[in-house]
Amino acid sequence: MPIQDAMERVGNFDEVTYGYSVEDTLRECERCLYCPEPACIASCPVAIDIPGFIEKISAKDYRGAYDVISETNLLPAICGRVCPQEDQCEGVCPVGDPLKPVAIGRLERWVGDLAIAENWVNVPYIEPNGFKIGIVGSGPAGIACAAEMAKAGCDVTIYEALHLPGGVLRYGIPDFRLPNSVVDQEIENLKKLGVKIECNVLIGRLFTIQQMVDEFGYDAIFIGTGAGYPKFMGIEGESLNGVVSANELLTRCNLMHAGEFPAYDTPLHLGKRVAIIGAGNTAMDAMRVALRQGAEKVYCVYRRTKAESPARAEEIDHAEEEGVDFQWLTAPVEILDDGDGNVRAMRCIRMELGEPDDSGRRRPVPIEDSDYEFETDMVVYAIGTNANPIIGQTSKIKLNEWGYVEVDDNLATSMAGVYAGGDIVTGAATVILAMGLGRRAAHNMKAYLGIRDTNIVYAGHPTETDETLFGIAANERNFHRVRLAKDITSSTEEEIHA
Amino acid sequence: MDIPRPNQVGTGEPGFEVVARQDFSDTTFLLEIEHPLMANAARPGQFVIVIPDEHGERIPLTIADFDRDQGTVTLVIQAVGKTSKEMQRVCQTGSALFSVTGPMGVPSHITDAKKVICVGGGLGVAPVFPQARAHKENGAYVIGIVGFRSKDLVFWDDKFEKYCDEFIVCTDDGSRGIKGLVTKGIEAAAEKHADIDELIAIGPPIMMKACAETTRTLGIKTMVSLNPIMVDGTGMCGGCRVKVGGSIKFACVDGPDFDGHAVDFDDLMNRLQRFKEDEKVALERWTESCRRLDQSPLEPLPPDKASPRAGA
Numbered sequence: 001m002p003i004q005d006a007m008e009r010v011g012n013f014d015e016v017t018y019g020y021s022v023e024d025t026l027r028e029c030e031r032c033l034y035c036p037e038p039a040c041i042a043s044c045p046v047a048i049d050i051p052g053f054i055e056k057i058s059a060k061d062y063r064g065a066y067d068v069i070s071e072t073n074l075l076p077a078i079c080g081r082v083c084p085q086e087d088q089c090e091g092v093c094p095v096g097d098p099l100k101p102v103a104i105g106r107l108e109r110w111v112g113d114l115a116i117a118e119n120w121v122n123v124p125y126i127e128p129n130g131f132k133i134g135i136v137g138s139g140p141a142g143i144a145c146a147a148e149m150a151k152a153g154c155d156v157t158i159y160e161a162l163h164l165p166g167g168v169l170r171y172g173i174p175d176f177r178l179p180n181s182v183v184d185q186e187i188e189n190l191k192k193l194g195v196k197i198e199c200n201v202l203i204g205r206l207f208t209i210q211q212m213v214d215e216f217g218y219d220a221i222f223i224g225t226g227a228g229y230p231k232f233m234g235i236e237g238e239s240l241n242g243v244v245s246a247n248e249l250l251t252r253c254n255l256m257h258a259g260e261f262p263a264y265d266t267p268l269h270l271g272k273r274v275a276i277i278g279a280g281n282t283a284m285d286a287m288r289v290a291l292r293q294g295a296e297k298v299y300c301v302y303r304r305t306k307a308e309s310p311a312r313a314e315e316i317d318h319a320e321e322e323g324v325d326f327q328w329l330t331a332p333v334e335i336l337d338d339g340d341g342n343v344r345a346m347r348c349i350r351m352e353l354g355e356p357d358d359s360g361r362r363r364p365v366p367i368e369d370s371d372y373e374f375e376t377d378m379v380v381y382a383i384g385t386n387a388n389p390i391i392g393q394t395s396k397i398k399l400n401e402w403g404y405v406e407v408d409d410n411l412a413t414s415m416a417g418v419y420a421g422g423d424i425v426t427g428a429a430t431v432i433l434a435m436g437l438g439r440r441a442a443h444n445m446k447a448y449l450g451i452r453d454t455n456i457v458y459a460g461h462p463t464e465t466d467e468t469l470f471g472i473a474a475n476e477r478n479f480h481r482v483r484l485a486k487d488i489t490s491s492t493e494e495e496i497h498a
Numbered sequence: 499m500d501i502p503r504p505n506q507v508g509t510g511e512p513g514f515e516v517v518a519r520q521d522f523s524d525t526t527f528l529l530e531i532e533h534p535l536m537a538n539a540a541r542p543g544q545f546v547i548v549i550p551d552e553h554g555e556r557i558p559l560t561i562a563d564f565d566r567d568q569g570t571v572t573l574v575i576q577a578v579g580k581t582s583k584e585m586q587r588v589c590q591t592g593s594a595l596f597s598v599t600g601p602m603g604v605p606s607h608i609t610d611a612k613k614v615i616c617v618g619g620g621l622g623v624a625p626v627f628p629q630a631r632a633h634k635e636n637g638a639y640v641i642g643i644v645g646f647r648s649k650d651l652v653f654w655d656d657k658f659e660k661y662c663d664e665f666i667v668c669t670d671d672g673s674r675g676i677k678g679l680v681t682k683g684i685e686a687a688a689e690k691h692a693d694i695d696e697l698i699a700i701g702p703p704i705m706m707k708a709c710a711e712t713t714r715t716l717g718i719k720t721m722v723s724l725n726p727i728m729v730d731g732t733g734m735c736g737g738c739r740v741k742v743g744g745s746i747k748f749a750c751v752d753g754p755d756f757d758g759h760a761v762d763f764d765d766l767m768n769r770l771q772r773f774k775e776d777e778k779v780a781l782e783r784w785t786e787s788c789r790r791l792d793q794s795p796l797e798p799l800p801p802d803k804a805s806p807r808a809g810a
Contacts (some may be wrong), residue, residue, distance in 0.1 A: 267776035
């Protein structure tokens with residue numbers, strides 16, 4: 001996929017990766033093997049029929065491809081951009097050994113972008129069923145749940161505490177990775193399903209979940225508030241000015257346009273030498289935002305190595321290309337004062353990898369007497385989040401020992417009719433996992449309300465002729481791609497390859 | 499029951515309407531915002547996050563009062579920086595704020611203390627009022643102490659007198675009541691009453707620090723309401739972290755009320771200086787644009803005010 005030149009793109013917020021062209025897309029589709037038991041579907045949190053949509057693209061039925069994806073995923077333009085495909089569909093693609101796997105994410109994005117450009121939206125005929133559903137939080141989990149419930153005919157309202165909808169898609173993921181216009185479009189699609197979105201509503205404080213059930217007549221509620229309570233390390237000097245969480249840096253820039261200060265009122269006060277602690281996707285986003293906002297030097301300080309870092313491979317590569325200086329096996333132990341309440345430097349120690357820990361990754365062990373001063377005037381923490389306490393403070397819903405909402409196998413909380421999903425259940429995870437849980441919760445909420453689940457397709461019993469063709473089992477499908485001669489004579493080169 | 503629909507951003511509907519305004523002085527003014535749901539939910543000690551316009555920043559303001567019958571919440575604002583000065587200029591009765599979210603924060607715990615001192619300094623006078631009222635309604639003996647620079651700046655003395663058993667005004671220049679800081683008022687009250695159970699102080703950090711120091715020697719439990727810089731107000735960014743008893747707390751979701759004897763006020767005051775330079779730039783730029791606007795009102799606004807960023 002073509003990408004913007006690294007030196008050029010650090011000066012702008014335009015998307016780093018340009019989308020595929022039609023030719024690229026069709027060529028990439030040819031690489032799919034249409035496995036009889038597709039591992040990619042099994043590894044997709046929302047179980048998109050991946051070979052199914054690739055097949056449609058190959059047949060140049062682009063709308064059909066969109067229809068296949070949108071059966072299970074409302075947000076292809078977003079997921080194609082932000083899913084960790086290398087750990088999911090692309091990670092299990094058999095083409096990937098020994099070649100590169102089929103670029104499923106990019107194909108999905110291409111379909112999603114085309115749908116936006118062509119203004120496609122699949123609004124099924126919806127028969128209202130009279131059930132009222134409240135969704136707390138307009139992030140990926142809430143959006144996914146809302147779409148499912150709306151398609152089933154429920155009257156769905158999403159409540160969002162910020163002034164714009166989208167949750168982490170809005171405040172967290174920067175424009176060069178996921179443009180706000182894409183988020184806007186996907187939210188518009190949601191509204192077309194009849195979902196109402198109320199911003200500026202902090203559930204728990206403006207009204208409680210109990211009130212939603214007792215007074216406002218919600219039949220079922222989904223909590224998707226996200227983890228949202230950034231972690232700090234608890235080392236000396238953390239309250240100095242110049243120490244921020246990645247969430248704060250990203251929120252100021254993405255949601256509040258601090259990069260355009262003073263035309264927008266929110267300041268950023270970026271340092272010249274910015275050190276980001278952590279090496280997850282949020283850390284990569286923070287680094288690359290800092291570069292684009294004009295930091296002279298951006299460092300990544302991580303106590304393990306590149307191999308253990310949790311970020312998507314592509315994000316690390318992009319950050320490296322853009323000039324981020326990676327300090328692997330390094331951990332801060334103290335942040336130093338300039339005498340005026342600001343950050344002057346960090347004291348860091350070097351680490352080495354020891355025995356594997358519970359997560360299976362090798363545990364970093366400090367090297368004795370390796371401490372040194374690291375000059376920096378801004379320290380950004382991107383070491384994860386804890387559970388946001390508001391739901392716990394304002395309801396009787398049971399939390400686990402870490403403060404996350406406790407759910408059973410059906411994602412039901414301890415309060416009848418109240419379900420939860422996304423980071424508030426799992427702890428910080430990914431957009432697609434949150435969407436997967438949102439969908440699963442919706443499935444169970446429908447069961448709870450006694451609504452027939454429209455996702456179950458009642459296919460007729462297959463006849464013998466469907467199963468075989470000329471005596472060859474259909475699942476072998478090795479005759480599938482054959483084209484008739486008259487097609488070849490009249491088609492372009494790409495089509496011949498097809 | 500149907501939920502009264504809160505006004506919504508981005509739908510083309512007006513924002514949150516200012517239904518009344520009152521000016522207390524050149525710098526201090528009061529806004530009443532129509533928001534029935536919030537008026538119903540608000541408790542003493544909570545705050546809201548306001549975004550005045552589409553280009554605005556999110557600023558936390560303590561709820562000074564709420565009227566459940568009228569469906570309004572009251573904010574008292576001191577025009578000190580760009581955003582508050584702009585609000586002073588723009589927010590007239592009938593105008594609308596882009597976004598008002600709340601109530602946020604843990605409500606003040608109204609204890610069953612028998613004798614309570616409620617101290618408000620400057621801007622803190624307004625938010626300490628609902629606490630004084632709540633304690634009075636709870637059957638406590640309430641001593642109200644408010645501090646201002648001079649008598650011209652005094653406001654809400656009638657409201658306090660209505661709910662306080664004793665009411666002490668302190669002014670810097672002695673033009674009304676006790677000459678000196680609110681700590682003098684506290685000392686005077688403590689001398690008269692040996693059985694004070696609790697003191698609540700709201701105001702500038704330096705004032706709350708002084709109050710906490712005074713009560714520490716007197717051995718009176720002291721609660722303060724902290725006002726650090728915030729962005730979202732929902733615990734998500736951690737910008738409002740404060741040091742309380744050696745551990746880090748987020749004022750927006752763990753507070754804003756904390757034990758005054760455990761708060762590190764120096765840390766809070768340092769953190770309030772975070773954007774000192776940016777605040778100066780913003781204020782100077784805004785003052786200049788107002789000057790130009792006043793000179794020739796027909797001149798169009800600077801382009802950045804006229805055209806919001808595409809896709810924003």
